[in-house]
Amino acid sequence: MEVECIDEIQRVLPELDHERLLAITEHLSSVVGVTKKEDLAFLEKADFQEYLTPIQCRKLLQAFKQRELKDKVDTEVSSVPSGNVIPTSSLDIQRENGQSCFTPLQTQSYNPGSTLLKTQNSWISQFQIPWEKMPASLSQTMLRGQRASPADRRAMVRTVVSTMQQHCSNPNRAACTEIAKTIVAKYPLTFADMNEEGEQIGIGYYSLINQLKTRVEHVNRNNTSDRIRRPRTTQSSNADATIKTSRCKLDSYGCVNWQPRCLPDGETADSLEERRKQMAATFQSVGPRAADSPDIDFSMDLTYIYQRHMINTCPPPSVCEIEEQWPFLFTKRGLCNHFKILTGIDISDRLGEALQTKGKKIVHFFRSHSHNKDTQHILQDLDRNTTMQRSCHGIAAMLLLMKCFGEKEESIFILVDTTSTKASIERERALPPSPRLLMLGTTYLEATKWMVSIEGKVAYILDEDLGFADALSVLMASFYAFNVEYQEPACATLEFIQRFFLRINPEDGSKCTARTGVSRKTGQLVKRKSATMNPRVLSFLRQLTEFEWKNME
Structure with a gap:
């Protein structure tokens, strides 16, 4: 493996001397745990930043991931399967004669769509990129x-x-x-x-x-004559009406530990169930503040496999049913810790830092471009109160993005009175089934309190000392923890948060599979185009990159 690793690094960074190469490969092998060439795709910047400059780190990471993609495509081309079968790793807890045991659920088949692009153009295989004309x-x-x-x-x-x-x-x-x-x-x-x-x-x-x-x-x-296209064939409208009875690839979208296979060392199904009952009893007696206890942290981490088992059951349980069994999962700490095990990302830290740095870049971008009156109003409101700017750049960035994507604020945010309570909101408002961030304030920019609703109920009430980044973290984490798709009216903004702020970048499509949506131009219901990545998100990312390029010193 060491020779392969040296060759890979030397290919990307030919300027490195032999001693530096040996030091890096020794570190990756003995400290990081790289044992084969395929492991290189999982490296992070922190794994070798003490040996390389930031630019060199980025070059290596990109090259390793590109090699992984090429190997994957080569494998698919050689195999060309007629259908995909993915063994689900979720575990079914069965109780017989008062005893519990974990047994694998039945293997489920699904067809996520071929990743191979088939073309009848014979000229492509012989096509040469005219690099000499560049x-x-x-x-x-x-x-x-x-x-x-x-x-x-x-x-x-x-x-x-x-x-x-x-x-x-x-x-x-x-x-x-x-x-x-x-x-x-x-x-x-x-x-x-x-x-x-x-x-x-x-x-x-x-x-x-x-x-x-x-x-x-x-x-x-x-x-x-060259623009003529064959008419598209449409599927039966009844196809969308089928009830979901099996798990699909979308459920594990962007996750690295969607359903672990093995029980923790020394644990059984009965011992995990006992821990669950103890946590439920603690929540009943102490309340949500007990979530800060190290004992609760330990028990929640230990029972993660048990939590995923219930959440991943098919048909899926309601959020109320999950909350009854796992009340600490409905605290910010419990949810964000769950998200970290699920995706490998500390969402509060990453999103908080991104809103501070990248959020300001987005605001600066809109300040420098001539946009519609709605975006100008947001910027004017931001400028009107200088004491408010530091705390609400993140909110302003989100509102500006939604205007740019042609999405309405209420598709993600719901503005409510500052005196509202969980009971009053559920009584007076018909909350939508998909997650929403409830913002308590006179305007979106002036909101200082936060709640998150799921399935028409207020599921999270954030402490008053927490900010917008914490509230947005809970909102985004809920989509992943509970296997919820992005709502179509806000799919562009949510995917932008996912890809640009959280840096969750799966190659396999979007977390929104809606086949119809409301046209941003006509307001009519139209058929959505399926795409590997939301084109509006990609277009804005390109504009933002070009804007930064032009403003480089």
């Missing part, structure tokens, strides 16, 4: 492993599409996908979709697919 500045950028400037990237797209049209006058999206994949595979550091931390966003080449296809449609705008 601008000199772009060629230098590719050699240095730097990000392409927006102008150079557009020039590359024009050149590639022009060459593609020598083989096919109107390449379809499948062809654009194959070409984009090839480009990003060769120069991932220059063209791949990446965030500020150097982590790949989604599949890594989704924005390039869109740019190539948009360019194709642009040059063919007056060519009617």
